[in-house]
Amino acid sequence: xxxxxxxxxxxxxxxxxxxxxxDVSSEMIYPLLPLxxxxxxxxxxxFLGAIEGVAESTASLLKLASGIMSDRVRARKGLxxxxxxxxxxxxxxxxAAQSPLAVLIIRAGDRVGKGVRTSPRDALIADSVDPSLxxxxxxxxxxxxxxxxxxxxxxxxxxxxVWLHDDLRxxxxxxxxxxxxxxxxxxxKVQDSxxxxxxxxxxxxxxxxxxxxxxxxxxxxxxxxxxSSDAFLxxxxxxxxxxxxxxxxxxAFFSAVKMLASMPFGVLSDRIGRRKVIVAGWLVYALCYLGxxxxxxxxxxxxxxxxxxxxxxxxxxxxxxxVADLSDPFLRGAAFGWYNFxxxxxxxxxxxxxxxxxxxFGSHASFLVGTGLAGVSVVLLLLxxxxxxxxx
Numbered sequence: 001x002x003x004x005x006x007x008x009x010x011x012x013x014x015x016x017x018x019x020x021x022x023d024v025s026s027e028m029i030y031p032l033l034p035l036x037x038x039x040x041x042x043x044x045x046x047f048l049g050a051i052e053g054v055a056e057s058t059a060s061l062l063k064l065a066s067g068i069m070s071d072r073v074r075a076r077k078g079l080x081x082x083x084x085x086x087x088x089x090x091x092x093x094x095x096a097a098q099s100p101l102a103v104l105i106i107r108a109g110d111r112v113g114k115g116v117r118t119s120p121r122d123a124l125i126a127d128s129v130d131p132s133l134x135x136x137x138x139x140x141x142x143x144x145x146x147x148x149x150x151x152x153x154x155x156x157x158x159x160x161x162v163w164l165h166d167d168l169r170x171x172x173x174x175x176x177x178x179x180x181x182x183x184x185x186x187x188x189k190v191q192d193s194x195x196x197x198x199x200x201x202x203x204x205x206x207x208x209x210x211x212x213x214x215x216x217x218x219x220x221x222x223x224x225x226x227x228s229s230d231a232f233l234x235x236x237x238x239x240x241x242x243x244x245x246x247x248x249x250x251x252a253f254f255s256a257v258k259m260l261a262s263m264p265f266g267v268l269s270d271r272i273g274r275r276k277v278i279v280a281g282w283l284v285y286a287l288c289y290l291g292x293x294x295x296x297x298x299x300x301x302x303x304x305x306x307x308x309x310x311x312x313x314x315x316x317x318x319x320x321x322x323v324a325d326l327s328d329p330f331l332r333g334a335a336f337g338w339y340n341f342x343x344x345x346x347x348x349x350x351x352x353x354x355x356x357x358x359x360x361f362g363s364h365a366s367f368l369v370g371t372g373l374a375g376v377s378v379v380l381l382l383l384x385x386x387x388x389x390x391x392x
Contacts (some may be wrong), residue, residue, distance in 0.1 A: 004263075005140075011128040012137045014189045015121060016144030018182045022084065023148025025179035028156045029094060029172050031251035033103075034231050035244060036094075036168050043100040046355045048231055051104045055111040060344015062115025067337020070120035071330065075192040080124065083117025084186055086110075088179030095172035115344075119336040126324040126332055127193035132270060134324050138317035139266020146262060146312070148178075149255035153248035161245065209338055213326040215384045217342040219377055220319070223282065224346030226289075226373025228354035228366070233308070236292060236363055237301045254305040261313020266321065274322035275387050279378055281314030286374035293367035325387060 005013065037043040037051070066083070070076045090109035097103045122138075129137040156171055164170050208214050237250060269277045288308045295301060320339070327335030357366040 007130060007133045008137060008140060009128040011190060011193070012125055012140060014185055015125060016141050018084070018185050018190075019141060019145035020148040020151075021178040021182035021185070022087070023145050024152040024155065025088065025091060025148075025175045025177070025182070027149045027152030027251065027255065028175035028178075029091065030231075031153050031234060031248050032156065032168055032171070033094070034235050035238070035247065037100055037103060038235075040168065041097070041100050041103065043103075044359065046352075046359050047100050048229075048235070048355060050352060050355070051100070051107055054104060054348060055107040057344050057348035058108045059111035059115035059118070060341045060347065062112060063119045063340030063344060064334075064337040066116045067119030067123065067333040067335070067340070070123055070333035076120040076124045076127075076333070077186070077190055077192045079120040080117045080190070081183070081186045083113045083115070083120075084179075085113070085183050086116065087113030088176065088183050091179060092173050092176035095169040115340075119333055119340055122320055122323075122336040123333040124190075124193060126336075131325070134321040135266040135269035135274070135318060136263065137266075138320045139263035139269075140317075142262035142266070142313075142317040143259050146255045146259035150252050150259055152178075153252040153255070157245065157248040157252075160248075166244075209327065209331075209335055211326075212385050212387070213323070213335060213338075216322065216326060216381075217338055219380045219385065220339070221342040221346045222380070223374060223377035224343050225350050225353075226370035226377075227285070227346070227350055228370065229347070229351045232351075232354060232358070232363075232366070233292065233305070236295070237298075237305075239363070240295060240301055241298050242301055250302065250305060253302065254309045257306050257309025258312040258316070261310055262317050265314050266317040269318040269321060273387060274318050274325065275381065275385065277318045278315055278322065279381060281311050281318070282374050282378045282381070284314060285311040286371045286378070289367045289370040289374065293364050293371070322387060 034048055037048055043051075066079050070079055087110050090106055090113060093106045093109075094103060097106060125137055125141060126134065152175075159171055159174065160166060160168075209217070234247060234251070237247065238244075242250060265277055265281075284307060288304055288311060291300065291304045291307070295304060320336070323335055323339045324332065354366045354370070357369065
């Protein structure tokens with residue numbers, strides 16, 4: 001067990017637990033949000049796409065700004081704490097929402113917090129670990145994040161079955177408790193890295209990173225255009241007959257696969273190179289979306305969610321490790337800002353387009369579009385992005 005955590009700093013370990021508690025809070029709500037919107041508030045697939053797209057794109061803009069700002073200051077912790085605090089206060093307010101528009105506003109507020117915290121946190125993790133262990137560090141962080149995503153739906157299922165009896169609003173209020181624990185961990189346990197700040201650092205929102213990192217970001221944007229909100233997968237599951245009480249269990253199962261896969265594939269990327277692992281992940285994604293296009297029964301959904309969890313395990317931490325490998329150490333916050341911006345900028349059109357295609361032509365067509373874009377992205381990554389020697 002000691003060898004498992006060897007080389008991981010205190011900050012990396014604490015951020016793992018921060019993400020665990022944050023995701024317990026978030027995932028007590030998220031798997032049930034499509035059901036809440038459709039059955040309680042009367043929203044359709046297109047509005048669900050708008051909510052998720054607006055929320056993620058709002059976050060992406062702030063991830064860019066906060067990442068750049070974090071390069072200007074010696075202490076990144078303040079931005080991280082501020083972001084986690086906003087999300088922890090906003091998220092439970094969904095329990096008071098009386099309209100789909102209110103959910104959109106609250107969800108956007110939650111994502112504002114995510115936007116403020118994500119890039120400075122990712123940069124602080126990179127500052128706190130040896131470059132040869134970045135894959136392991138980000139893999140550990142994603143494993144803990146996914147552990148929270150496993151525990152959250154299980155808690156939701158237990159509360160709904162034993163005590164709340166389908167009272168979603170009370171469940172959403174209770175989801176605020178683990179979020180507050182995460183904030184307390186940051187306050188008392190996270191330490192700034194004491195990094196040096198280059199003199200006369202300028203905030204330049206218009207300046208994209210150069211070289212391989214720029215090409216990598218454009219390819220990530222293209223891939224994201226075919227990667228709509230996971231809420232649509234839950235909607236597909238419901239349409240194929242997965243009962244309401246099993247939806248949180250399905251999400252927990254998906255999170256368990258991600259949790260188990262993230263750290264081993266992060267470690268693998270330290271040994272064989274980031275690009276190979278990312279390509280494998282994107283190919284798995286393409287096959288998953290192809291499977292969702294033709295799925296016809298509940299058993300298919302469970303198999304596909306397992307494969308989809310494998311995709312996340314292959315890519316979530318490794319993509320971030322590659323950003324750290326390709327970036328200037330003095331501009332690492334900005335690099336993560338642009339990384340998150342590229343993903344978020346694609347999230348709004350991706351979810352809107354996916355929802356509109358689904359509403360007009362059916363889910364079959366939407367998933368096939370995602371499959372095609374993933375395939376093109378794999379080819380471009382192999383042709384256009386050559387990682388540095390230590391990251392191949």
